[in-house]
Amino acid sequence: MQRITVLGAGSWGTAFAKVLADAGRDVVLWARRPEIAESIVRDRANPGYLPGVTLPSGLTATTDAEAALADAQAVVLAVPSQTLRANLGAWRDLLPVDATLVSLAKGVELGTLRRMSEVVREVAGVDEAHVAVVSGPNLAMEIATEQPTATVIACTDHDRAVELQHACSTGYFRPYTNTDVIGCELGGACKNVIALACGMAAGLGFGDNTMASIITRGLAETARLGAALGADPLTFAGLAGLGDLVATCASPLSRNRSFGERLGRGDTLAQAQEAAHGQVAEGVKSCSSIRELAARSGVDVPIADGVHRVCHEGMDARVMAAALLGRERKAEWS
Structure with missing residues (x-):
């Protein structure tokens, strides 16, 4: 080749x-x-x-x-x-x-x-x-x-x-x-959405405990969706899962993380897009398709759902954070 x-x-x-x-x-x-x-x-x-x-x-x-x-x-x-x-x-x-x-x-x-x-x-x-x-x-x-x-x-x-x-x-x-093409692609798509959520949290002034919680729970919902669609669970513990997720959620070079941070600071979607100077934050659109794909598969993806609501339904990022924390309490692996 x-x-x-x-x-x-x-x-x-x-x-x-x-x-x-x-x-x-x-x-x-x-x-x-x-x-x-x-x-x-x-x-x-x-x-x-x-x-x-x-x-x-x-x-x-x-x-x-x-x-x-x-x-x-x-x-x-x-x-x-x-x-x-x-x-x-x-x-x-x-x-x-x-x-x-x-x-x-x-x-x-x-x-x-x-x-x-x-x-x-x-x-x-x-x-x-x-x-x-x-x-x-x-x-x-x-x-x-x-x-x-x-x-x-x-x-x-x-x-x-x-x-x-x-x-x-x-x-x-x-x-x-x-x-495992399915798992690798889902890991790559979902991590952009989770990075938007991490950016919003940073824009709201939250720290490392919050980031670690979003990354971990984001990985959990990605793995749930992957399992429903036939992916190998081990993929999400590897480079296309956890590796990509950590880099995209933590780095200032990540367009999705930076875009989410602007939304967390109170920018509108249009203002955040203008500040991106034509660079594409893939998660802004993928949050909607991932949310719909999960609904079709009967999988709960609360972070992707919250990101969709902020990006496309006008929900305030602080309200999204409160809604996530106020969800029904359950066992970690349920």
């Missing part, structure tokens, strides 16, 4: 393209905006998303999707979860036959309630064995600056996951394989 195309030149797409190039692959990064592609080719930089990061010579960029996809052995989809279907639909006829399709998006699609791998399979018309997902503690700036991290490559085809593992292994980026 030598020639790899990354579709989407935002923070994570560019950082993952850099990882692949550092691992010795020939990488083409597709950018929607010409100025980004030109900056990558001319200056080896994408300053709007990864300021101060020098990109390797093995990485090139273009706005021509057909040229980017020509002869690709793997295609990495690095667009927001709620736009994946439309984007992939536009690229479908350009996808090389038998290429491995890799999703970096972390979310559950509104309306259909499909995970990202399910969207890819449906739109591209491929078997599940051709689709992989990347999950784990994936803070783009830390990875782009080569701080050590581990991640998970999940695919129902173990051999394909191993191929991808070799394709993105570097001295600073250590991928593990997993065949």
